[in-house]
Amino acid sequence: MAAAVSDAALAHEFPLPKILTNPASTPPTLITQGAEGRLYKTTYLLPDIACALKYRPPKPWRHPILDQRLTRHRILSEARILAKCRRDGLRVPSVYALDESAGWLMLEWIEGTPVRVNINNRLGNRTEGIEDDEELKELMRKIGMAVGKMHSIGIIHGDLTTSNMMLKPPAGDQPDNATGLEGEIVIIDLGLASGGVHDEDRAVDLYVLERAFGSTHPRAECIFNEVLEAYKKSFKQAGVALKKLEEVRMRGRKRSMLG
Amino acid sequence: MSLETVVLEHAPSSYKVYLALFRNVRNSGFLHQQLLARNADFEYAFIDASTIVSRVHLLSAVFKAVNNSVNGALKTPNVHSETVVSLSASNNISEAYRRFGVSPSTTDLFVVKITFPSDSSPVPVSADAISQHLKDNVEGDIVPPTNEIVSSIADVKAIRKNYKLNGLAWLDTIKDEVVKREEIEKLVLSGMALRGL
Ligand SMILES: Nc1ncnc2c1ncn2[C@@H]1O[C@H](COP(=O)(O)OP(=O)(O)OP(=O)(O)O)[C@@H](O)[C@H]1O
Ligand SMILES: [Mg+2]
Numbered sequence: 060m061a062a063a064v065s066d067a068a069l070a071h072e073f074p075l076p077k078i079l080t081n082p083a084s085t086p087p088t089l090i091t092q093g094a095e096g097r098l099y100k101t102t103y104l105l106p107d108i109a110c111a112l113k114y115r116p117p118k119p120w121r122h123p124i125l126d127q128r129l130t131r132h133r134i135l136s137e138a139r140i141l142a143k144c145r146r147d148g149l150r151v152p153s154v155y156a157l158d159e160s161a162g163w164l165m166l167e168w169i170e171g172t173p174v175r176v177n178i179n180n181r182l183g184n185r186t187e188g189i190e191d192d193e194e195l196k197e198l199m200r201k202i203g204m205a206v207g208k209m210h211s212i213g214i215i216h217g218d219l220t221t222s223n224m225m226l227k228p229p230a231g232d233q234p235d236n237a238t239g240l241e242g243e244i245v246i247i248d249l250g251l252a253s254g255g256v257h258d259e260d261r262a263v264d265l266y267v268l269e270r271a272f273g274s275t276h277p278r279a280e281c282i283f284n285e286v287l288e289a290y291k292k293s294f295k296q297a298g299v300a301l302k303k304l305e306e307v308r309m310r311g312r313k314r315s316m317l318g
Numbered sequence: 319m320s321l322e323t324v325v326l327e328h329a330p331s332s333y334k335v336y337l338a339l340f341r342n343v344r345n346s347g348f349l350h351q352q353l354l355a356r357n358a359d360f361e362y363a364f365i366d367a368s369t370i371v372s373r374v375h376l377l378s379a380v381f382k383a384v385n386n387s388v389n390g391a392l393k394t395p396n397v398h399s400e401t402v403v404s405l406s407a408s409n410n411i412s413e414a415y416r417r418f419g420v421s422p423s424t425t426d427l428f429v430v431k432i433t434f435p436s437d438s439s440p441v442p443v444s445a446d447a448i449s450q451h452l453k454d455n456v457e458g459d460i461v462p463p464t465n466e467i468v469s470s471i472a473d474v475k476a477i478r479k480n481y482k483l484n485g486l487a488w489l490d491t492i493k494d495e496v497v498k499r500e501e502i503e504k505l506v507l508s509g510m511a512l513r514g515l
Contacts, residue, residue: 078385081328102327104377135515142508148488154508156382159515161389167504 073097076114076163087112095133095250100168103155109168110155113137113250116162131159133250138164140214140249147212150205150227150245169245171228174202175221178276180238190281198226198240199285205244206268206286207293210300215260217251219268221275258296262303265290266311269304320462321449326377329384336431336448337376339367339467340458347422349456359451363401363430364420368473369480370405370428372503373465378510379404380430387434397432407481407509417480426471427458469499478502481509 079087079099084106087099096115103110115130117123134157144151152166181195189195202224209216216223228242255261265287273280287304291297324335343349352360363383370376383400386392394400394411406414420427429452433442452460461467478484483505492498 078328081330083327104326104374104381106327108327108374138508138512139515142512145508146483146486146505148486153504154511156378156385156507156511158385158389160391 073116075099076112076116076161078158078161078163079112101165103165111152111166111168113164113166114162127160130162134159134162134164137250137252140252140254141166143254144209144212144214144246144249149208149212149214150243151249152245152247169225169227169247171226171242171245173222174198174224174226174244175275177226177238177240178221178279181240182276182278186278189279192282194240195279196282196285199282200289201244203286203289203291204293205246206265207290207297209246210261210264210290210297211294213254213256214249215253215255215264216246216249217253217264217267218248219264220271223248256296258299258303259307261296261300262307265300265304266307269308270311320460321445321452322463323445324377324380326381326384329381330388330434333384333388333432333434334442334445335380335384336429336433336445337463338429338431338452339461339463340427340429340456341425341461341471343425343427343456343458345455345457346420346424346427349427350420350422350424353420360455361396361398361431363398363428363432364424365402365405365418365428365430366420366424367426367428367468367471368424369418369477370468371472371474371477371499371506373463373468375405375503375506376428376430376468378507380432382510384432387432397434398430401430401432404513405510406513407506408514427456428463429456474499474502477506481506483509 073089073092075087079101083102085102087101090098090100090111096113099112099114101110101112102108115133117130118126121129138154138157141151141154145153152169155165155167157164177198178195181192182189205224206216206219223246225245225247226240226242227245228239268286269283272283272286287301291301320338322337324337326335329335349360349364353364365376379401382404383397386400387397392400394403399415402419403411403414405418408414431448435442483489483502489498489501492501
């Protein structure tokens, strides 16, 4: 069977981390495969507890000792930051388990879809009336509030995009119903995050989001300001960060003019 | 006798996990003493059940201990002491025994037994033998370790203290007790996973 062959090929290309080779009620599913790591959907402890397993496989092109050290560092760093966020009341996946030497991190599975998907489904092929889409604007404000909350507890994300936030539908909704805009923003992928309370760092975080948003959702750029407006209201220092954002934009523009 | 066999996701099939929960335990001093004396007949994780917020909490510790055993990375003498210590959010081993392990004042007791074939005992002890041994040695009432019973035994105040979960304003404002428990459980799990790292 064709499917079986390609599954086998896939398994060969991406051997499972050892922990996932042990028996489980359902086989792990590979969700994404990036340069640095892979993300599997699997189960934690019991068949009815879904989890995300983030695995950073050994990189054959790197010196083994250095590679091991880097992997450990990244796993621990992401886990520590997730734990801190959660303690401080920010919605991020909670940490279930980790093995920094084996290069994996098990996280709470977040139902729903990356916000990118919800926005794109909402936009469809529309070109008009986007600036009056109140529900979409409400979603933008939720994003602004989530980012503001994250900054207010002293965390800089480092890779803010609409792919690195999930929209978790309200309980009882069909899971993975990616057409609705209701639900809760859950920030994910804190692999590049760091502690930081400097306005400059916050501004750069916002700038990264702004640029990523513009290129991923060009037609919705007209309502991005809703994100910043909500951000502004979300914590005391937000205004200063937004002022800095203007400077960061200027620098960005100069840089692109210089080519 | 309700000794429960638990099958954990992603644990090697050679490892077997058994759980038993006793209430009104009258000889915890004796049980504690067997551990201190390293009596080889008492290879169990004896856990004060009031320190456990949910089944998942306890099973998380078991999973960590099994994983460390499989990887040859035990930080304590065996998989049972490792289970007790895995409950801790810090790296202080003796503090973990004191906090989570049985003490002479324990009245609600979780017993975890983990077996796997080893060179010294290629055929692990059977569930029946474990049941019988516990029956002969634990003076208390065995109850099924359901989530309802586990959470009714939990001393949430002490648990929050153990995992440094006091002074979290957002947590205190949660009205729904079920949601609050779930949040506490999640914070406990991440505290264990990070173990002071
Ligand atoms: N906890 C989770 N629950 C559900 N889905 C998740 C979770 N974490 C990640 N995902 C899904 O997997 C995708 C990739 O995850 P993530 O962004 O954390 O990894 P990554 O981009 O490969 O990581 P990195 O940039 O650190 O190498 C996400 O876009 C999301 O669709
Ligand atoms: Mg990502």
